[in-house]
Amino acid sequence: xxxxxxxxxxxxxxxxxxxxxxxxxxxxxxxxxxxxxxxxxxxxxxxxxxxxxxxxxxxxxxxxxxxxxxxxxxxxxxxxxxxxxxxxxxxxxxxxxxxxxxxxxxxxxx
Amino acid sequence: xxxxxxxxxxxxxxxxxxxxxxxxxxxxxxxxxxxxxxxxxxxxxxxxxxxxxxxxxxxxxxxxxxxxxxxxxxxxxxxxxxxxxxxxxxxxxxxxxxxxxxxxxxxxxxxxxxx
Numbered sequence: 001x002x003x004x005x006x007x008x009x010x011x012x013x014x015x016x017x018x019x020x021x022x023x024x025x026x027x028x029x030x031x032x033x034x035x036x037x038x039x040x041x042x043x044x045x046x047x048x049x050x051x052x053x054x055x056x057x058x059x060x061x062x063x064x065x066x067x068x069x070x071x072x073x074x075x076x077x078x079x080x081x082x083x084x085x086x087x088x089x090x091x092x093x094x095x096x097x098x099x100x101x102x103x104x105x106x107x108x109x110x
Numbered sequence: 111x112x113x114x115x116x117x118x119x120x121x122x123x124x125x126x127x128x129x130x131x132x133x134x135x136x137x138x139x140x141x142x143x144x145x146x147x148x149x150x151x152x153x154x155x156x157x158x159x160x161x162x163x164x165x166x167x168x169x170x171x172x173x174x175x176x177x178x179x180x181x182x183x184x185x186x187x188x189x190x191x192x193x194x195x196x197x198x199x200x201x202x203x204x205x206x207x208x209x210x211x212x213x214x215x216x217x218x219x220x221x222x223x224x225x
Contacts, residue, residue: 036214043114043200043216044153087152098214100145100153 004088009105012082018075020104022088025069031092033064035073036100037084044087044100047073078108113137114217116201122223129188131220133201142184143202143214144168144176153200159184191224198222 005023012018024033034049048055048062050071055062061074075082087103117132135142143158145168155168157176165176173195177185184203188195198221202214 041218043202043218044214045216046213049213102150102152 004090006088006104011107011109012078014108014110018078020073020086023070024090027068027090031090033071034089034091036087039084080108083108114203114215116217116220118220120221123191124225127191129191131186131199133184134182135203139203139205141204144186145200147198193224196224
């Protein structure tokens with residue numbers, strides 16, 4: 001699986017869009033980009049995933065660059081409950097597991 | 111919604127004890143996983159299982175074993191607990207769809223302290 005790189009921490013004002021970057025420059029053509037988040041004292045929660053097209057669901061949007069070397073998770077209107085650690089994962093179908101790194105700790109500030 | 115239930119939220123055990131961590135999922139998922147989470151190290155895979163009675167080693171299986179006698183239940187066993195096994199243990203499950211999806215559903219975790 002490709003290694004991903006994320007900033008260790010970010011702050012975002014409540015109500016603003018939170019844009020969380022992820023670099024995955026060694027990603028291969030059949031690796032998906034997955035995003036999970038982990039709120040304090042809970043297990044990780046799936047957010048969204050994509051291959052090369054941008055994706056949107058009720059939680060977030062995922063923007064993947066054309067060369068697929070990086071992506072951005074967008075929370076359009078961050079709330080205090082979005083404070084969490086966000087994990088970006090490059091996953092190859094058929095691989096044994098998702099590799100969770102240390103993620104980005106997002107703090108939403110009132 | 112899928113529910114993954116871990117039997118204990120907090121557990122305190124003594125060095126040398128045999129420890130059982132239980133996990134049950136209610137959505138008929140084929141895949142089940144055990145991770146441990148430590149500060150600065152992220153989540154690391156211990157064992158996983160694709161089916162009943164099947165098990166595969168993850169990245170850090172040493173000191174652990176697992177049991178999957180029923181599809182819905184996946185147990186992690188510490189044969190002789192040691193202090194370096196103090197950690198947050200997370201169980202997860204996923205559906206073997208064959209459609210390129212690997213969405214994991216996690217339990218709330220068990221914080222194990224070995225004294």
